[in-house]
Amino acid sequence: MDWNLFFGRFHPLIVHLPIGIFILGYGFEILFQLGYRNIVNSRKVILLIYSIGLLSGFMAAVTGWLLSFSNDYGIEPLNDHRNLGIVTLLVMLAVIIYQLKAPEAKARLKFGFSTIAILLTALTGHFGGTLTHGASYLVEYGPEFLKSEDDLGVSVINEMHPDSVHIYTHIIQPILDNKCTTCHNAKHNRGGLILEGYNNLFQESDHHRPISAGNLHTSELYTRVTLPVNHEKVMPPSGAGLGYTEIQILKYWIENGADSLAVFHTETMTQELIALMNRDYDLDYSPKPYYDRINVEKPDESLLESLRNSGFRVNYLGKTNYLLDVGFKNDALSIENIELLNKISDHVTILQLMNCNLTDDFLEVMVPMKHLTRIDLSKNKQLGHVTAFLAKHQHLESVNLNETSITHNSLQNLLRGFDDLRVYVRKTKVTQEEQDALRQAFSRAEIVSEFSFEKVEQAKSVFRSELEN
Amino acid sequence: MNDHHHHHPISRKEFLCKSTLGLGAISLASLIHPLSAFGGTLNSKVGPHFAPKAKRIIFLNMIGAPSQLDLFDYKPILTKMHGVELPESVMGERVTATAAAQATKPIVRPLYEFKQRGQSGMWMSDLLPYMAQITDELCMINSVFTESVQHEPAQMFTHTGSEIPGRPTMGAWISYGLGSENENLPNYIALMTKGNEGGSSRLLSSGFLPAEHQGVQLRSGKNPVLFLNNPPGVTEAIRRGQLDHLQKLQNQNYTTWEDESIKAKMAQYEMAFRMQTSVPEVMNIEGEPEHIYELYGEDSKKPGTFASNCLLARRLIERGVRYVQLYHGGWDHHSDLPKQIPKNCKDVDQGSAALIMDLKQRGLLEDTLVIWGGEFGRTSFSQGQLTKDNFGRDHHPDAYTMLMAGAGVKKGLTFGATDDFGYHIIENKVHVHDINATILHLMGLDHEKLTYKYQGRRFRLTDVHGKLVKGILS
Numbered sequence: 032m033d034w035n036l037f038f039g040r041f042h043p044l045i046v047h048l049p050i051g052i053f054i055l056g057y058g059f060e061i062l063f064q065l066g067y068r069n070i071v072n073s074r075k076v077i078l079l080i081y082s083i084g085l086l087s088g089f090m091a092a093v094t095g096w097l098l099s100f101s102n103d104y105g106i107e108p109l110n111d112h113r114n115l116g117i118v119t120l121l122v123m124l125a126v127i128i129y130q131l132k133a134p135e136a137k138a139r140l141k142f143g144f145s146t147i148a149i150l151l152t153a154l155t156g157h158f159g160g161t162l163t164h165g166a167s168y169l170v171e172y173g174p175e176f177l178k179s180e181d182d183l184g185v186s187v188i189n190e191m192h193p194d195s196v197h198i199y200t201h202i203i204q205p206i207l208d209n210k211c212t213t214c215h216n217a218k219h220n221r222g223g224l225i226l227e228g229y230n231n232l233f234q235e236s237d238h239h240r241p242i243s244a245g246n247l248h249t250s251e252l253y254t255r256v257t258l259p260v261n262h263e264k265v266m267p268p269s270g271a272g273l274g275y276t277e278i279q280i281l282k283y284w285i286e287n288g289a290d291s292l293a294v295f296h297t298e299t300m301t302q303e304l305i306a307l308m309n310r311d312y313d314l315d316y317s318p319k320p321y322y323d324r325i326n327v328e329k330p331d332e333s334l335l336e337s338l339r340n341s342g343f344r345v346n347y348l349g350k351t352n353y354l355l356d357v358g359f360k361n362d363a364l365s366i367e368n369i370e371l372l373n374k375i376s377d378h379v380t381i382l383q384l385m386n387c388n389l390t391d392d393f394l395e396v397m398v399p400m401k402h403l404t405r406i407d408l409s410k411n412k413q414l415g416h417v418t419a420f421l422a423k424h425q426h427l428e429s430v431n432l433n434e435t436s437i438t439h440n441s442l443q444n445l446l447r448g449f450d451d452l453r454v455y456v457r458k459t460k461v462t463q464e465e466q467d468a469l470r471q472a473f474s475r476a477e478i479v480s481e482f483s484f485e486k487v488e489q490a491k492s493v494f495r496s497e498l499e500n
Numbered sequence: 501m502n503d504h505h506h507h508h509p510i511s512r513k514e515f516l517c518k519s520t521l522g523l524g525a526i527s528l529a530s531l532i533h534p535l536s537a538f539g540g541t542l543n544s545k546v547g548p549h550f551a552p553k554a555k556r557i558i559f560l561n562m563i564g565a566p567s568q569l570d571l572f573d574y575k576p577i578l579t580k581m582h583g584v585e586l587p588e589s590v591m592g593e594r595v596t597a598t599a600a601a602q603a604t605k606p607i608v609r610p611l612y613e614f615k616q617r618g619q620s621g622m623w624m625s626d627l628l629p630y631m632a633q634i635t636d637e638l639c640m641i642n643s644v645f646t647e648s649v650q651h652e653p654a655q656m657f658t659h660t661g662s663e664i665p666g667r668p669t670m671g672a673w674i675s676y677g678l679g680s681e682n683e684n685l686p687n688y689i690a691l692m693t694k695g696n697e698g699g700s701s702r703l704l705s706s707g708f709l710p711a712e713h714q715g716v717q718l719r720s721g722k723n724p725v726l727f728l729n730n731p732p733g734v735t736e737a738i739r740r741g742q743l744d745h746l747q748k749l750q751n752q753n754y755t756t757w758e759d760e761s762i763k764a765k766m767a768q769y770e771m772a773f774r775m776q777t778s779v780p781e782v783m784n785i786e787g788e789p790e791h792i793y794e795l796y797g798e799d800s801k802k803p804g805t806f807a808s809n810c811l812l813a814r815r816l817i818e819r820g821v822r823y824v825q826l827y828h829g830g831w832d833h834h835s836d837l838p839k840q841i842p843k844n845c846k847d848v849d850q851g852s853a854a855l856i857m858d859l860k861q862r863g864l865l866e867d868t869l870v871i872w873g874g875e876f877g878r879t880s881f882s883q884g885q886l887t888k889d890n891f892g893r894d895h896h897p898d899a900y901t902m903l904m905a906g907a908g909v910k911k912g913l914t915f916g917a918t919d920d921f922g923y924h925i926i927e928n929k930v931h932v933h934d935i936n937a938t939i940l941h942l943m944g945l946d947h948e949k950l951t952y953k954y955q956g957r958r959f960r961l962t963d964v965h966g967k968l969v970k971g972i973l974s
Contacts, residue, residue: 315970322551344681348551349944407863431863455863482857483795484633484850490626492611494838494889 039098043163046091050156052084053123057149064142074130081127081145088120104162104269106219112158119151163269189313196314198284198293199229206277210267226252229291244289253278253285276307321404321426322354322380329353330378338371348380354402358383366396373398385431386410391417399423409433409455416441422448429453439465443472451475545679552944553908553974554869555681557674558813558824560852561658562844563698564651564831567878567893568901569922570611570841573642574623577920578880579609586881590921592898596649598883599894605881607921608891611838620912627845630853637856637865639909639972643916643925646876646897646932651832654875654897658932659703661961668707668952670936671823673961675713676706676952677945681820684778686716686771689816690825694720694804696847698829708954711764712771715825718812720804724783728776736776743769782815795858797850807851814858817868831874834883835892856905865906869942873902880921899925902935908942910974930969937966938973 056077063071071077095116099109126148130141160168188201196202207226215226223237232242232252241252248254255266256273265272273281283304284293295308297316308314330353335345342361348354355378359368364387372379376398382405389411403424408414408431415436421427422445430445433455442461446452446469456466457480470478569575586605599605612626622635631638648654653663660667668676671688680687690704704715718724730739747766754762785800788811793800799807806828813824828848833840852872859865877900878893885891899918905911916928937947940961947966951958960966 309970313970315973317973320551348548350547350549352551354551405866409863429863429866433862455861457861479861479863481791482861483791484630484853487629490612490629492838492842493609493613494611 035097035100038094039096039101040094042091042094042098045087045094046156046159049084049088049091050152052080052087053149053152056080056084057145060142060145064138074134078127078130081123085120085123085127088123092116092120104214106214106221108158108162108213112155112162115151115155115158119148119155122148122151191314193308193314193316194294196294197291198280198295199289199291202277202280202312203284204229206273206281210270210273214267232289242285242289245286247282247285250285253281256281274311276311279304279307321428322348322352322402325354325402327353327378327402330355330375334371334374338375341368341371343368343372354378354380356381358407359385359387362386363388364393366393369393369396376400377402379403381405383407384411389414391415394420401426403427405429407431408435411435418444418448421445427452429455431455432459433457435459437461439469443469446473446476449476451477453477453479455479457481545677546950547677548944549946549949550944552678552942553867554906554942555678555867556817556820556822556824556869557671557939557943558817558826558855558868558870559670560810560826560828560848560855560870560872561699561703562831562848562872562874563655563827563829564833565654565874565876565878565895565900566831566844567833567837567841568642568899569878569880569893570837571625571627571845572623572640572901572903573899573918573922574610574614574625575880575918575920575922578607578922581607582609583607583886586921590919590923592924594898596895599879599881602883602894605879606886607880608882608886608893611841618912620914622912622914627842628849628853630850634853634857634905636912637860637905639904639911639913639915640901641904641915641930641935641969641972642899642901642918643928644873644877644900644902644930644932644935645925646900649876649895649897651875651895655699655703658875660705660707661933661936661963661966665702665705666707667705667959668709668713668961669703669705669715670939670961671704671715671825672706672709672713673950674823674940674943674945676709677940677950678822678943680822682778683771684774685782685816685819685821686775687821688713688715688823688825689821690715690717690827691720691809691812692717693806693809693826693828693847696806696829696844697827698831699825699827703827704825708959709952710760712767715823718779718783720808724779725772725775728772728779730776739773739776743773778819782819783812785811785815792858796854799847800851800854805851806847807854810851810855811858814855814862814864817859817864818862833878833892834894836890837892838890859906867907869907869909869939870905871902871939872904874900876900877922880923896923899923904972908974909972913972915969915972928969928971931965931967933962933966934969937962938969941968941973 059071059077059080063074063077095113099113126141126144129136129144188196191201211226214221215224217225217227224241225231225234226241233240233244236251239249239251241250243249252266255264257278258265260272283295283300287293287296287299295314295316297305297318300308300316305316308316335355338345338357342359344358344360346356348356355375357372357375357379364384373396377400379400380402382400382403385407386409389408390413394414394417397420399420401424404426405428406421406424408417410433412434413436414432415438417430417432417435417437418441421430427449428451430452431454432442434457436459437456438460439462442454442456442459442465445454454476456478461469461480463480466478466480469476569578583606586607591599610625614623614625615632616622617624617632618634618636620636622638622640624632624635626632646654647657648663656665657663659669659671671690675687688704690699692699701717704717706712706714716725719726730736746769750762750766753759785808792811796807796811799805800811802808806826809826813826816824828844830840830844856865856870859868859870876895876897879896881893882891883894899922916930917926918924919926940947940950947960947962951960953959
């Protein structure tokens with residue numbers, strides 16, 4: 032039982048009484064001032080109303096005082112509201128005394144004095160509302176011009192490159208500023224806790240350390256924000272708590288060392304976090320393809336030129352990505368061509384050697400290409416023993432062996448060497464049954480072959496069938 | 501084009517610019533590589549800016565705007581409320597003039613049953629029984645919206661990012677950005693469906709980009725390009741000699757006028773010469789085996805059908821053509837939708853699905869992007885009277901569906917969502933500019949960097965808009 036809080040929580044209930052009563056009295060005073068004496072024929076009525084208002088105001092102040100012990104509110108705005116409330120009551124008291132003691136004073140002066148009291152009442156009420164509902168409550172659904180820049184919540188991080196987003200600076204601290212620092216700032220450190228500035232996050236508070244790098248269970252901040260909403264120790268105590276994505280980000284950041292310059296790394300992120308970042312922050316951390324992850328030096332231009340002159344199509348992957356996409360354009364490859372190709376083997380990531388009389392002998396001369404991800408060897412009818420050669424390429428993702436002489440055994444051996452290879456084996460010696468068996472055995476591999484549709488029966492329009500019924 | 505610009509060989513501004521920087525650059529270029537200094541622009545390219553996912557594109561463009569509510573975007577509430585007046589509250593602020601003029605707006609259920617298909621569980625109507633079999637290859641975007649409610653401007657917008665004709669089309673931008681991989685064929689080719697053409701040559705325009713990036717329409721049947729063959733009595737050698745002489749004259753012209761369009765024109769002549777052999781070869785589908793015809797369907801043997809064009813599209817892609825555009829018209833079903841849409845679906849369903857799977861089985865889908873869709877969507881209420889066996893649907897630009905398949909997009913994904921009436925988008929809005937930005941991205945081009953300076957300012961396909969649709973990227 033907490034009597035303070037029990038009575039304190041009547042404050043929001045009672046507080047509307049003095050506001051209403053003061054305004055009522057002020058309305059009467061306006062009528063009196065304008066000369067409607069048949070409605071308000073004496074100042075005494077006005078004074079009576081103001082006095083009743085003052086009485087209820089006193090009750091509101093007492094309950095408010097009790098409520099302020101609850102720790103639920105930010106100290107600075109709470110002080111503003113409390114002090115202003117007391118001033119308002121004092122001014123109202125002065126208004127009553129003034130009107131009683133100085134009946135001969137100018138009516139205008141009296142009216143002006145009351146006006147000040149009413150304005151103070153309105154201001155106190157506004158501060159009180161801000162305290163319980165937050166600053167943007169009133170205008171949240173209003174037209175844009177009413178909102179301040181902070182209210183708009185303009186977030187620029189979705190415009191940033193995902194690799195430049197610092198988890199602490201761009202996400203964690205703004206969350207803390209938004210949800211925590213009203214109470215936990217350098218001036219008013221509730222619970223001995225300051226959540227402004229990176230270093231303070233690691234300072235021992237009255238309870239525990241808010242963040243301990245690498246350990247969720249000893250990070251009090253994480254514990255508090257993940258408690259059930261009706262738990263007595265949940266943070267923040269009022270208003271919306273942290274969102275699911277925000278909690279996941281906090282978790283990721285703490286688990287990965289809580290460094291002030293930490294950034295997201297695709298390898299350490301869960302699938303879920305990647306999806307959440309994409310959904311809520313429009314930041315893409317999905318795994319990059321191999322060829323975007325590595326850097327190679329620019330190759331010798333004259334080599335590329337001689338390749339082009341001997342029938343190759345040679346392209347850089349991008350403006351600053353010097354890996355090569357190479358294809359042979361003519362219909363007969365020679366050993367000289369292969370030797371030329373060998374000179375740039377470290378740069379080739381995509382290689383297309385289709386329909387160019389490539390045979391097993393050629394492959395023996397070819398130097399392994401360490402960054403090869405995709406190779407197209409299709410329509411080389413005499414090509415059969417490709418496994419030994421292809422197995423040397425650990426980053427290989429896709430092999431096109433359509434219309435070659437590859438057999439079931441070679442294909443099986445090839446698949447054994449890779450985790451999730453994509454192979455095309457249309458029009459080869461590998462039969463349909465063998466393919467199905469391999470699909471069973473290597474479920475992560477994708478074996479693509481001749482496609483045919485299932486027989487289609489023309490469906491009927493629901494309109495027509497309704498008619499028939 | 502009535503451009504008198506070339507009467508003034510060089511403007512004051514251009515002179516100042518060229519005499520200081522330009523000449524230096526030209527002399528440097530000719531020192532490094534003497535031949536390339538005066539080459540056509542088809543072989544020079546500005547991109548790719550970064551590693552591309554796709555090298556080639558096939559756009560299956562359904563002209564007239566197919567009804568997304570009868571084909572892709574399944575809304576069970578339309579069936580429940582069939583015949584009931586569409587609630588005012590659903591419609592919102594933007595109402596087309598025709599819809600506003602309509603006294604009643606009865607809701608219409610989808611014409612055919614919808615089912616979930618494949619492992620992805622993607623919804624698709626029974627109207628497309630072949631596409632329904634390949635949903636696990638497709639990426640369905642149900643939340644596309646556009647600006648115009650009229651066909652021509654909306655088509656122009658889809659292709660050029662502007663409702664007003666005159667800007668380069670997407671195919672031209674891509675050709676300009678990436679250059680050609682086959683010097684014997686145009687880089688950007690369009691095929692129309694015979695008897696149901698749709699589209700127009702304006703949708704193939706290169707706008708202010710050099711003319712060789714313009715889309716070339718190939719006709720169906722024996723004469724894919726009119727007047728391409730030599731007249732009787734003219735041999736290849738004679739033609740070659742003729743062109744060589746013309747080249748010399750035009751080079752003189754170029755030194756006098758310095759007009760880029762002279763070079764473009766010569767490049768086109770040379771291209772036409774090479775096309776005399778390359779086009780008949782690629783357009784001759786008689787060598788295709790029987791099971792391929794079976795895959796594409798009966799129609800594929802008849803030149804000019806959509807199915808046959810799909811087969812041709814694959815052959816063009818195999819030969820390195822960057823951008824192939826297929827048109828199929830007649831989707832503008834303001835009335836008679838129950839009679840008309842099944843016919844259209846039958847025309848395009850098997851061919852579209854077969855094309856995607858044929859590309860896949862050949863390994864071509866690894867670096868080819870296929871796009872399927874129209875210029876906007878159609879309303880969930882009937883236009884005109886809803887009778888027992890007839891209704892129509894009006895234009896609806898606020899929400900419609902486009903499909904993508906192939907390089908760089910997620911498979912089996914249904915992206916974005918509309919409200920219960922398929923009227924407004926409630927999740928993942930995708931503007932046409934966003935679609936275009938994403939297509940360029942897949943081709944390794946940054947839509948903000950792919951610019952061309954014309955009339956004093958730099959233009960882009962996406963104007964000053966466009967955001968990558970990251971959610972569909974694989």
